Amino acid sequence: MSDASTDLTPYAKSIGIRIEGEEDGAPVLAFEFTGDVEGRPEHLHGGATSGLLETAGYALLRKELQQRGRTHRLKPINITVQFLSAGKRRTTYAKGRITKLGRRNANISVEAWQDDRDRPIATAIMNILMAGE
Template sequence: MAQEIEALTPYARSLGITVESWEDGIPILSVPFEETVEGRPEHYHGGATGGLLETAGYAALRAELGRQSRAAMLKPINITVQYLAAGKSRTSYALGRVTKLGRRSANITVEAWQDDRTRPVATAVMNVLVASPEG
């Protein structure tokens, strides 16, 4: 399971996203503040924050599918991001939670934070099609 999650997408790797740790079988992802994620000076670009949230959501879903020994192709239905505070020039973290997993779709919530987990800088709600790998 961990090997599947750690094989992050090329986009996630280009941002510097890594698996920081695991909590209750769900990966906590992190991304350091570097030039690749900077928007305005000393702040995260909104797209980089959105990329972290999306990656954490898919990682949580893959972890849950792995626990259930389910193979699936994941296709986004929609992703809604709420930017709550500006991400500053330090490491950001994100954790996704699968709130519902059915036969054909999944609902996921994700939170991103920096210094204080109780004060998220952004959240997301994701709806994902869970398609059979055979088509």
């Protein structure tokens, strides 16, 4: 089994995304507010927030597939992000949940939050094609 942090993409590493821990078997990812993720002054850039959501979704799917002994190339069919409130100058977290895992595609929902887990700042719905290797 590989170290989950080495599975992060170069983009994820470049903005400081890290594996913070695990909840209910799902990786929780996080990053700190830095100039690399700042959009308008004192606020997270939407692209950085989206990147965190996407990375958390893929991390969960890879972990689940690995546990089932399945290997696939993952290709996005559709990723929809909904921004609910502006991210501020604090740590941002994200965690995904698989809503459907079939033979050829998966649906994942992901939430990002800062201070209050019950008040997400953004959500994503991901539909991923799992191509055989």
